[in-house]
Amino acid sequence: MDTIQKPQIRRRWTSILIALTCMLLAFAPASPSLAKTKKSSKMSNYTKVKSAYVMDAKSGQTLYENNQDKKLPIASLSKMMTLYLTTQEIKQHKLKWTDKVAVGQNLIKMSKSYSLGSFKIKRSKQYTVKQLYQAALIASSNSAAIALGEAVTGGNNAKFISMMNQQAKDWHIDATFVSSSGLDNTDLKHYGLQLPKTSGKAQNMVSAKAISIVAQHLTAAFPQITQWSEKATSKIDNQTLVNANALLKSGTYYRASNHLTGLKTGYTENAGLCLTVTYWRHGRKLIATIIGSNTAFTAMNGLITHVDKTVNATDVTEKPQTFKLDGRQIDAQPATGKATVWYRKNQDPKKIKITNTLTASKLPVKKGQQVTMTRYNSTGLPSQTNQGETATKTVTKPVANQGNAGGRNWFSQFFSGIDKMFSHLF
Known part of the structure; x- marks a missing residue:
């Protein structure tokens, strides 16, 4: 469910005026007195x-963490995984932005719900992949979002959710998905979209770090x-997407100094307000995620300010390295000659060192x-990144069974010698 909706998700709103009023209330400061103070209305x-x-969106270096590995409901932040998988289908030419997608009657009905819908889908209307992508984002x-998942799998919602969970495993992140939209089963069951063998209250459970990694892959792809x-x-089809x-x-909590470029909001009653943003610092794209907030926008402004005050960046030279694997030499090349490394401001940047550990465990290496x-x-920050050096050339396995091949050669030479000896006798 989107962040613009009011927590009473079971209540059927009777007018657009009420819906807009609730949208304002959802993100307004806690009291009128707070709104009078510029600082408190922008920060919490x-x-x-x-x-x-x-x-850091490129290196994966951690700049800040708070319960970052705790799995929690993430509401519509889930859609970033749906958008990533859709993007991959487009990149692999299995889908086109211009492909028309027929939307099922259950999704048309959902789209008309004030509590669950934010883009009204017309009956007998086909939308392009691009239109659905933009509406979901x-x-x-x-x-x-659900229609996109069905477009990827030929109408199989359960198969798409399986793809989401498999992708999480491939990235080695701890995440459990039961829906492509972020809605939980309490809502999905009314539209025939509850995943088989899941409980009536099951919901997507993902950590802040894990969904940030999803955002990292999505923005890279x-x-x-x-x-x-x-x-x-x-605007899509004469409808305004908000x-x-x-x-x-132009937003209430906008700060030009953030250099922010999106990315995704989320809200359900169980998840609370959730937000993932991308923004720029020192020429680097950063990804920040907040889960389970009552004031997601002011909290995010506060988080960005805290990071600005506590960390800095420097360039550190990274050199090519050589490793041994199964008796063969592996030449490894860093992604760049100078790596941008973040550090706490109370640390000496001259003492920063970059180390690389061989993770390839077997040949061949491509x-x-x-x-x-x-x-x-x-x-002064967690040392691990999710980047590494790459092989400069393909290294194959040593030729198999060289000893046996030598044995066969000796055997052939032996009989060749006997043949020559008898040829002299006769």
């Missing part, structure tokens, strides 16, 4: 959330996504394959 205690995490349309996610509004992210330009895991040491 970033620690008063269930979980928070900030990372900008307006957080649940129906559009489709960098242009921020051109859509930073839009406050957009982005609930009030940190965007050119361009990541073969190491990089760590940034003496930064």
Whole structure:
């Protein structure tokens, strides 16, 4: 469910006026007195959330963490995994942005619900993949997200959710998905979308760090996504998509100094307010996530300010390295000659060291394959990253059974010698 809706998700609103009023209430300061103070209306205690995490989008280096590995309901932040898998289908030419998608009657009905729908889908109307993608991203349309999943799998909702969980395993992140939209089974069951063999109250359970990694992969696979996610509004089929992210330009909590470019909001009664954003510092894209907040936008402003005050970045030279694997030499090349490393401001940046551990465990190793895991040491921050050096060339296994081949050659030479001896006798 989108962040713009009021917590009473069971109540059927009777007018658009009430819906808009509730939208304002959902993100307004706690009291009128707070609204009078510019500082307090823009900032709040970033620690008063269930979980928070900030990372470098390229290196994966952690800049801030608070219960970052605790699995929690994440509401519509789940849609980022749906958008990633859709993006991959497009990149692999299995889907096109212009492909028409027929939306099922259950999703049309869901789209007309004031509590679950934010983009009204018309009957007998086919929407393009691009339109559904934008509706899911900008307006957080649940129906559009589910329709995308069905477009990827030929109409099989359960298969798509299986793909979501498998992708999480492939990335080695701890996440459990039961829906492609972020809705839980208490809502999905009314539309025939409850995943078989799951409880009536099951919901997507993902940590702040895990969903930030999903955002990292999504923005790497489709960098242009921020051109859509930073839009406050957009039009599709004569409907205005409203982005609930009030940190965007013209939003109530906008700050130009954030250099923010989206990315995704989320809300359900169980999850609370959830928010993942991308923003720029020192020429680097950062990803920040807050889960389970009562004031997601002010908390995010506070979190960004805290990170600005406590960490800095420096460039550290990283050199190629050589490793041995199964008796063969592996030449590893860093992604860049100078790595941008974040460190706490009370640390000496001159003492920062970069180390690489060989992670490739067997041959062959292909050119361009990541073969190491990089760590940034003496930064005052967690040292692990999710980047590493890559092999400069393909290295294959040693020729198998050389000993046996030599034995066969000796055997042939032996009989060849006997043949020559008898040829002299006769």
